[in-house]
Amino acid sequence: MKEINLTELEAAFQSKLDREIRIEPNDWMPADYRKTLIRQISQHAHSEIVGMLPEGNWITRAPNLRRKAVLLAKVQDEAGHGLYLYSAVETLGADREETIDDLHSGKAKYSSIFNYPTVSWADMGAIGWLVDGAAIMNQVPLCRCSYGPYARAMVRVCKEESFHQRQGFEIISKLALGTPEQKEMAQDALNRWWWPALMMFGPNDADSPHTQQSMNWKIKRSTNDELRQLFIDVTVPQAELIGLTIPDPDLKWNQETGHYEIGTINWDEFWAVVSGNGPCNRERVAARKKAKEDGMWVREAALAHAEKRKARQAS
Amino acid sequence: MNNSISTYTLRIADDSLILGHRVSEWCGHGPILEEDIALTNIALDLIGQATSLLEYAAATEGKGRTADDLAFLRYERDYTNVLLAEQPNGDFGQTIVRQWLFDTFRLFFYEALCYSKDPQLAAIAEKSLKETKYHFKHSSEWVIRLGDGTEESHQRAQAALDLLWRYAEELFFMNAVDHELIAQGIAVDLTTIKPLWLERIQHVAKEATLKLPETNWVMKGGREGQHSEYLGYLLAEMQYMQRTYPGMEW
């Protein structure tokens, strides 16, 4: 192998980024780029998996057969999306189960939105509409992420996720246009999910330490605040259309900028939830840990059987 | 309007509905991500089958009820699923053994039902058979892996089989409804399926190094609406929305 020095490698890497050439698994990449990707993609994967729990909470109570099948398919998709993402993480030399252990120990984070409880059927609507809506805003630019496997996983996820938001909006609009009890249920869900959904885009740009580096590396393509604004601008009219009120007395349309302006986000709440003190943090992580621990004998059995079989075939 | 066909269809529907509900409880809690997805696929298939069957049961009943009415608004005594279907998930071994006993039955049952003179039942059977072949393969392979895996998995699989074996016989329950429809070439004569089922179960159990229990004690009642204590809780959950908010659309 020919001798290549670090500066040359870095220059070649940067030149690829500049020319919008994707970085692939075996290519040389700076250690920090790899580390950032492993952190971001595994947290993204964890979010999909933990995200199964709040909606999974309603699978057995779905109000009719159609909703039951749709919800089940949707939560299953989230497992699939988690898997596509873990698959991308493994191309970076990280081990899936180790990243999962980091989730269980509290070292790795996941989207804070999933630490809120789902207390009514309307929450299934609000999650699909707002949470998946926000997730799509975040994910669409990631389809152009500089790391090939991540970008490809995102293309797949975005394709599948468009049904998620639609089914959520269908649920919430059916309620909003239904009986007074149903409308109240829908409004209550919007009241509880609106602000946490806005927090999903992460802290304001000024307080987001990783943003600039990630933008330079073309892992991230838009800033938190840009995406949040985009989400607000498309969602407010949707709420109006179905007769629900955004729970923000300061919300107003700015004719000059062509954007909505919102009140202040409660960042104290955001940081409290991120650091483990949300309403359901403990339950979510405990449920994932239990699944892994309860499944251990199953995974061991399958492996033991495969080895027995191999040995039998060999003899 | 044919009440025998409706009663008959409802049994098949209830098996799918209640077992599908049970399997769906795994979603998000599977022993590994890949298997979580596989179990959910099975639940989805079963709920899809239940939906088609309930629609047909509602139509043949002729009382103006919908599939959802049948799924969510009957009294416990009106559900006619086998007791096996409502048994709790337990550990993964218990879920897999329950599924295997059921899938093996369903495989031969649907194969035969494809020849029903009732075109609607035959069509549902044909579609469901494809799904069931996959379920059968999946649960049989897992029974073998667990039975012939580690010492712990063998013990767990054997315990599950010892627990659930007494519910298997009810899969072959028949009464006047069956005999009436068998005479018309509509229903499946389950006595013809029983030996096929047993042969296949024995074959897989042998490969899994599991022992079929030698008890003659069988648990029955589900087909006549007499259920275990478990079904009431399952229905309380399943019917929660429809009971709390009567008459609303979702």
Add this chain to the structure above:
Amino acid sequence: MSQKEWPLWEVFIRSKQGLNHKHVGSLRAADAEMAIENARDVYTRRSEGVSIWVVESNRIFASDPTEADALFEPAHSKVYRHPTFYDVPDGISHM
């Protein structure tokens, strides 16, 4: 928690008859049978495939990206392998 894990498998799907199998991602499975079934459940939930290949990831050998120049550059200069290299007089068709 540390224990031995299921091996990683790469998954290739033929989306319809007449097309090549294409790499779509990876998954964990204890054996080949399970890998195919898992691939079916993970990667063909929306009828994306008619055929599946799986191969254990550690059985794949890849070219070294640092040797990409030596491997692939020489072909760039052989423009005469491409039909556009040649002049075809006006009026000649089917060539």
